[in-house]
Amino acid sequence: MFPKRTLSCRLLPLVFVTAALLSPVLRLQARSPGQQKPARTSAARAEVLPLDPLTAEDRKLAERIAREDGRVRELLGGGRIRVISIELLFLKPESDVVAAPTKPVAIDRHAEVLFRREEDESGVRAVVNLTKRSAVLAALITSAEVPLTPEDIGEAATLALANADLKQALGEEASAYASAAKAPGTRTERFAITGLRLFSSGESDPCTKHRCVRLMFRRGRDYLGQPIVWVDLTERHVYVERREQ
Numbered sequence: 001m002f003p004k005r006t007l008s009c010r011l012l013p014l015v016f017v018t019a020a021l022l023s024p025v026l027r028l029q030a031r032s033p034g035q036q037k038p039a040r041t042s043a044a045r046a047e048v049l050p051l052d053p054l055t056a057e058d059r060k061l062a063e064r065i066a067r068e069d070g071r072v073r074e075l076l077g078g079g080r081i082r083v084i085s086i087e088l089l090f091l092k093p094e095s096d097v098v099a100a101p102t103k104p105v106a107i108d109r110h111a112e113v114l115f116r117r118e119e120d121e122s123g124v125r126a127v128v129n130l131t132k133r134s135a136v137l138a139a140l141i142t143s144a145e146v147p148l149t150p151e152d153i154g155e156a157a158t159l160a161l162a163n164a165d166l167k168q169a170l171g172e173e174a175s176a177y178a179s180a181a182k183a184p185g186t187r188t189e190r191f192a193i194t195g196l197r198l199f200s201s202g203e204s205d206p207c208t209k210h211r212c213v214r215l216m217f218r219r220g221r222d223y224l225g226q227p228i229v230w231v232d233l234t235e236r237h238v239y240v241e242r243r244e245q
Helices: 003-030 056-068 070-076 148-163 164-180
Strands: 081-089 110-115 123-129 136-141 191-198 212-217 227-231 237-241
Touching: 056 070, 056 081, 056 110, 056 123, 056 136, 056 148, 070 110, 070 123, 070 136, 081 123, 148 191, 148 212, 148 227, 148 237, 164 191, 164 212, 164 237
Parallel strands: none
Antiparallel strands: 081 110, 110 123, 123 136, 191 212, 212 227, 227 237
């Protein structure tokens, strides 16, 4: 009897190892096709969360909601307008009740749409609820509150580079900066043009009421100290100033 018990003890670990190796295979075979865990569908993967970045479709929807709102239309008036920006906006849920961990508070997706009125350089700010497809807020903002866009810098650069004084000051590099004007603000090229919004409080200064841009010209890693160039986009006038060294 003793030898039989010894053989049984030696085979026992082998039985456990074999069972462990075969267990996943047996479970896989035992599960029928209908019982297998379904893969995530494309709809589940495409589920939009409240703070997900805005897509191109979201931006189009936000602009359409804003334009169709009566308050926004009244503020925009009948003149020419331009869309300045459409950005995701997080608003605190209206409910102040603290939700249980298993039942979170529903959060709607909101977007802020900024328009600029060409007639007086003022702007209109609209907040839209993308979830409910309705406008939440519409307000008129001043010209100073309307941010500068890359298109504004590009327009100012194009106007400036057509100026004879600036062409003379830049010399042979004027054509290189003309190419850079097509992509203002880029830092990947040797020649680049950037710009900042100019403000003034002087009554006789056009930048007190007009939309003005101070242009800066970069060559390599350095910016040109001269000439000093600024553009009145409202009047489409270019000012080029050279100072004594």
